[in-house]
Amino acid sequence: MTTNTPDDDTIVPDTKNWTWVLERACPDCGMDTSRFGFRDLPGLILANAAAWPAVLERADVRERPDPQTWSPLEYAAHVRDVFRIFDVRLRLVLDEDDPAFENWDQDATALEERYGEQDPQRVSAELVEAATVLAAAFERVTDEALTRTGRRSDGARFTTETLGRYFIHDPVHHLWDVTRSQ
Numbered sequence: 001m002t003t004n005t006p007d008d009d010t011i012v013p014d015t016k017n018w019t020w021v022l023e024r025a026c027p028d029c030g031m032d033t034s035r036f037g038f039r040d041l042p043g044l045i046l047a048n049a050a051a052w053p054a055v056l057e058r059a060d061v062r063e064r065p066d067p068q069t070w071s072p073l074e075y076a077a078h079v080r081d082v083f084r085i086f087d088v089r090l091r092l093v094l095d096e097d098d099p100a101f102e103n104w105d106q107d108a109t110a111l112e113e114r115y116g117e118q119d120p121q122r123v124s125a126e127l128v129e130a131a132t133v134l135a136a137a138f139e140r141v142t143d144e145a146l147t148r149t150g151r152r153s154d155g156a157r158f159t160t161e162t163l164g165r166y167f168i169h170d171p172v173h174h175l176w177d178v179t180r181s182q
Contacts, residue, residue, distance in 0.1 A: 019156050021169040029176035033165040038146060041164045042135035045083070048171045049131030052076050055178050056120040065181075070110070072178040076123050077115035078106060079171045083130035086167045090137050093150040093160050101152050131171075138164055 025032035036044065055061070061073045070078070085104055092099040109115075146161045158166060 017154070017156070018169065019166060022162055022166055026169060026173060029169075029173040031169050031172045031176075033169055036165075038138075038141070038161045038164055041138040041168060044168050045131050045135040045138065045171070048079075048168075048175055049083075049128050049135075051175055051179075052079065052127050053124045055175070056124040061120050062116060069177075071116055073118065073120055073123065074110060074115040075174045075178050076120070076127055077113065077118055078110060079174050080123060080127035080130050081106075081109060081113075082167070082170050083127065083134045086163070087130070087134045087137055089150060089163060089167075090134070090141075090160070093148050093158070093163060094141065094145055096150075098149045098151065101150055103153050 021031065021033050023034075055072050056076055058072060060071075062071050064071045064074075089101050092101065141160055146159060148160045149157055150163060151157045
């Protein structure tokens with residue numbers, strides 16, 4: 001078997017607009033963001049984070065299934081950073097009037113931060129910590145703040161509530177990515 005190392009620079013950047021996950025279930029992972037309420041987010045975040053340490057203990061944690069697909073370690077580092085990015089975005093929505101979110105190039109970050117070379121145990125601890133912080137932040141959101149808004153540079157607009165629903169698909173989908181063949 002050929003091992004695809006994280007040094008392979010063959011990942012095709014994901015340029016899809018994933019906001020459709022607010023309207024229908026994902027045909028891959030099955031996540032339907034309309035089937036849960038905003039108050040379910042903290043539990044969903046913590047449940048997702050609790051599954052990642054086992055993934056990061058796998059013998060194949062650094063192996064890509066093919067040159068175009070991240071390794072489990074790379075996915076986990078990405079999910080850790082997604083938790084961190086959405087903590088920032090949630091704070092912006094709650095603290096500012098209709099803020100514009102800074103662009104984040106996830107693929108460039110993966111290369112710059114050398115996701116595939118990071119220590120799996122450290123990524124595991126940081127992922128759980130970032131998830132815990134974000135879950136607590138979503139827990140503190142008041143009902144009055146659910147309609148506050150923020151926007152991406154591409155014009156996509158979110159309320160606090162839709163930002164949470166949009167966000168949760170990402171870690172759920174990536175956990176599916178790394179566990180579907182297990």
